[in-house]
Amino acid sequence: MAEELEHVKCLIIGSGPAGYTAAIYAARADLKPVMITGMQMGGQLTSTTDVENFPGYPGGVMGPEMMEDFRKQAERFGTDIRFGYVSSVDFSGPVHKVVVDENKTILADTVIVSTGASAKWLGLPSEEKYNGFGVSACAVCDGFFFKNQEVVIVGAGDTAAEEATYLAKLCTKVTMLVRRDEFRASKAMVHRVLNTPNIEILYNTETKEIIGNGQTVTAVKVYNNLTKEEQEIPATGFFVAIGHKPNTDIFKDWLKMDEVGYIITHPDSTATDIEGVFVCGDAQDKIYRQAVTAAGTGCMAALEAERYLAAKEYQE
Ligand code: NDP
Secondary structure (H helix, E strand, O other), rough: OOOEEEEEEEEEOOOOHHHHHHHHHHHHOOOEEEEEOOOOOOHHHHHHHHHHHOOOOOOEEEEHHHHHHHHHHHHHHOOOOOOOOOEEEEEOOEEEEEEEEEHHHHHHEEEOOOOEEOOOOOHHHHOOOOOOOOOOOOOHHHHHHOOOOOOEOOOOOOHHHHHHHHHHHHHOOOEOOOOOOOOOOHHHOOOOOOOOOEEEEHHHHHEEEEEOOOOOOEEEEEOOOOOOOOOEEEOOEEEOOOEEEEEHHOOOOOEEEEOOOOOOOOOOOOOOOOOOOOEEEHHOOOOOOOOOHHHHOOOOOOOOOOOOOHHHHHHO
16 A cells, blocks of 8 residues: 655745745744755855844844754744755645655645745856855945945946945955957846946956965956966955846646746735745845845745635635
């Protein structure tokens, strides 16, 4: 006889601010949520240092510590948190099938997708070495630590343009590395960059190496890809803004996505075209990508899952 599959009311995939917030709300609504954490338990914030912009921590908090607080709060109300990863899903029926670690299938009445996104990196060893010690992929998170200092930012899309203007308000000088002879960003954003006096743009320029003193960044070595000339730019911060990749590959046969892989939810909602599947956090947000906005949509997803289940029960 086949073993009976585990059947849960609410399955949450991912353990960043969106997932944990969904868990807190779902657990308090007695949905008995089960969370599959993903391989980086706690999500992107576990690889950052100080977080100073999350409300409720007046003195700031370390990213990993904050995610521990989220976890404890989700557990306090009974969330069943399991370390593992979701290897595939089947959203074809009224009850959703989620395969964990390639071998265990869980049936779920509602699924909350909070798998987040990962920043793209250049892939240089020196970039990895100084990550968190001068190298960052989030100007809004880390720009403040470089107040009145000189920084370099790489990228030419809307994110890079937005982050360069953000950094220009804090830093004495921002050098922007654009690998082609033009921006990808929208005209309005480029206009803002070009009209910010303390942003210097180096076109046709790529990063060769991030230079440091073993502890922090001191300069960035760049080269012009036409002339092959190299130069060293003094800087204490190096910001990478070359795009993000949402962690949504396993959903591509089931959920509508844009060309990059951000899942498309209904307006003002976390609902998708599949009944009972809700998406929150960076898996669906390419604009704000903040812990606090992810937490906000996590709350929305849990409330929507609860309402969906209540309506279903009423119909039955
Ligand atoms: P994009 O993919 O739009 O841009 C990435 C940029 O990084 C490109 O300019 C690309 O160069 C450059 N790049 C990629 N790889 C490298 C590399 N190895 N070395 C140097 N440069 C590199 O990503 P964004 O994050 O900027 O934007 C993602 C989406 O989000 C876009 O649709 C954007 O419009 C949207 N967005 C909207 C905002 C808003 O409306 N306020 C704010 C932020 C984002 P190249 O051009 O040569 O390919």
